[in-house]
Amino acid sequence: MALSRFASAAALAAAFALVLAGCTNAAEELAAGDPTASQGPELPSEKISELAADPELQALLPEDVAESGVLRVATDPTYAPFEVYASDNQTVVGLDADLAASLGQLLGLRIEFVPSGFDAIIPGLSSGKYDLAMSAFSVTDERKQNADFVIYHQSGSGVAVPLGNPEQLSMDPASLCGHTIGAEKGTTQGMEILPEFSKQCESAGAAAIDIKLFPGTDKAITALSSGRVDGVVSGATGLGYQAKITGAFELAEGGDYASKPTGLVLPKGSPLTPAITAAMQRLVTLEPYEEAFAKWGVNPSNYVTAEQVPVS
Structure with a gap:
């Protein structure tokens, strides 16, 4: 069952941690001696249409x-x-x-x-x-x-938003002006893209972006679930997959930034x-x-x- 828009931060953090387990280095997991380390959430199982040889x-x-x-x-x-x-x-x-x-x-x-x-x-x-x-x-x-x-x-980069995207955010800098946006510390999104977007907001006479940096994207998504940030900017493909697996948020529509x-x-x-x-x-x-x-x-x-x- 998909988590609701108002899922608790703890529940979303747990779900997100499981997603990340599928993205770690398998060799490191085996070396750690944990047979369950690579187990993640249930993976998509939809059948893809078959094609005839050409x-x-x-x-x-x-x-x-x-x-x-x-x-x-x-x-x-x-x-x-x-x-x-x-x-x-x-x-x-x-x-x-x-x-x-x-x-x-x-x-x-x-x-x-x-x-x-x-x-x-x-x-x-x-x-x-x-x-x-x-x-x-x-x-x-x-x-x-x-x-x-x-x-x-x-x-490129995309923005994770609550289900329904109530603030109508996107990777258009103008849509992020005046909003609180999370990102992971040390990433291109947190250190380069969002600061540049915020400068563009101020140059246009709009409010700056309130950038909140977190030690991991999972922590940023937890902040999204609890309403402490309006969106989270990270890699678009990963965010889309995480949204698919957890059902707790969505990736805002529109083209990726710097694809x-x-x-x-x-x-x-x-x-x-x-x-x-x-x-x-x-x-x-x-x-x-x-x-x-x-x-x-x-x-x-x-x-x-x-x-x-x-x-x-």
Whole structure:
């Protein structure tokens, strides 16, 4: 049962702590010797529509991949909502898992996830250990020097608000002027974005933003539940997922602020890149793409178009 708009701070803090458990480092949890450490709240289970294989896309596959019938996909399943272990601690689920499954269907290939530490993924690609990787990689100029990218998601900062968004907040600075807004200490949102927004408010003759910084985003969300802040600014994709899981708040509608692309990764110059690029360009126009985003609480503002998929 979803928490009500007026859920107690303690109840929301407990729910939020469970969400964060799905985003921690699995290796650290195991090292701590706590078998329940990686257990989080019940994960979304909606079914994504299946797609038929497309012969035109299959024709783009390298011969060895087409013959194997398998795509080996590296991922670090510690970062919900992109990838995380299901309750069996073996099955990889998440936005990336659902999108990879749809890509496999279009290409007539079976997806085989290979768990890996995040830092080891790109070196593993270069050595041929995997065919590609999906693990919420931000597309950066530095990474593009050593790998190919195919964009499937974009995200920046968003604002968490009480259900119904009574103050009509958004990532438009003008909507935040004069409001009390929370953020986590040390984050870009708390140290750069909100102070800059507040300056814009004052320059426009409006009241400054009353910025409240907390030791963790969970503490900021607890303050939101108790009415001590009007909104919380943090990463939009994470906030959307947390809102989906807890039902205790929502992510304000509208585009993200300072949005950046996320892409799946292939070895530099991979002969598989054209097929994956073309398949993703097709996928982002189909219902399963939207279904996967909705399932994992990711805002439609995080969609990309077919034109945004290729990376030069």
